[in-house]
Amino acid sequence: MLNLLNLSASRENKEYTDSSIFISSASKKIDDLSLWREYTDNGVGACLVYDSKFLKSLYKNGREKLFKVCYIDTDIIELKTKGKKRKIRFKGDMNGIDEGKLSKEILKLYDCVNNSKLNVDDIINQLETVRYLFKDASYAYEDEYRLIVNECMPKKIVAENSNKCDVPFIYTYIDSDCPKYTKVYLGPKVMEWDYIAPYIKYCYSSKNKEISVCKSSQNYR
Template sequence: MDIMSLSEVEDSCLFRYRHFNKNTVKEILNKEIWHSDVNNLNDPFEFPIILDWSEIDRKDKSLLTKYAMHFDFLPLDEITYYCLNDKLDLLHSIINDNLHGASLAMKEYYESLYVCCFSKSLRDPLMWSHYSDGMKGLCIAYDKNILKGTNEYKNLNPVVYNKKPIEFLFKDFRTDKISSEFKYYDEVHKENRIAEPRLIRLNTFEHLYQKHERWAYEGEVRNIVDLDIPRSKRKDGALVKYPSDAIKAILVGCKMKGTKIKMIYRYCYYNKISLYIVSPDKRDYSILIKDLYIP
């Protein structure tokens, strides 16, 4: 295992601030990181997916055609029939019903994703205060390139901080086919036909990596995973494995009890992981970092 200096740790790692408890110990020992259900994150404004299809209410022929074709709601011959025979109310109703159902399904899907939060910052006093139990906890340094190189952490990306959520554009959406089919009545040919249902999805997770700028001090980098867990078996979160060599250092707060520091020291010693202790510099409100064990 490559041993990093403290400056290399700061340049190459992402940091996860934790209370010292049995869950944190299990994460370290079992090489797993907790990913939370979005509804259990501490920011109530997470995933600001606000969908506005109201422009179709103008019942503009070209706009309705654009929606129907982009989302593949109807075959082209049916769209043409509705437009040429002045049945725009019916076309609008079909599109609106499909969009409403698809929007509910999309919201449910994105709320089924799991999120894990890291920080780019090792020296922010507020992070130590808010997330490491006022320096009674610890901070784990993970090599970001090792994490990013795995399939489980391929969606590891920095959060964008803004005053208003990113607006959705038409090109941001796509439709995905799903396996089951259903029958519907074809108004054009006056017969029942088979259709392939589709789900509306965002082309990327970009809109899920944004928070209000009041959170900017966190310097967050988040990982988002789709574990495809049935609703009946879903919990508040899930543990996701990471490579055994991903941890490059552990930093403990100066207020941590000595018995707990000794426990972490033994782990770092046997696994050749650098260990540091962090304390507040009351001269300038900064963070002091001193080494306890360097392999």
């Protein structure tokens, strides 16, 4: 989003500014080979399927919000071209979103931002939540949704080790009385899944909860 609004260059070589936005990504593509490759260490991870009751419960407390990611297929150069009818192009499933209306709103935002006398950091702060809802069209295959939490309370923020980085990651957790997941898909390259599946079901049954465990149907060598 910042690239499209011509703001990314203004952020280069600047001091890091903290954000209160936390993101959890999801997709409607449950057993998709491209996502297994990209996000589960080449198919040795797992896919967790959210319980619909859990997702509905998020709307009641108002702390978490679920959004559909929009994939933009328009270059910033096109928006800067004078004398040309401008239109934002999108790619992928828009889930009922009015493309024409959204295009007009983004163009108005582009003009407002680029004609504004406000400090760039102030503009970006105003776009804090919205800017995480757009990605380049090259990622449209992901069909991504994002759970977004704006959390400022230090007691709800934790630092935990991650196998992706030497430095701990910063997290916040979603509180809900509803079971979060109904099913677990194990990746196409998971070994000894007949040992892993019983352990997952045991962990849930010890909390008086049920969950289905399946193996991916994708052939992946």
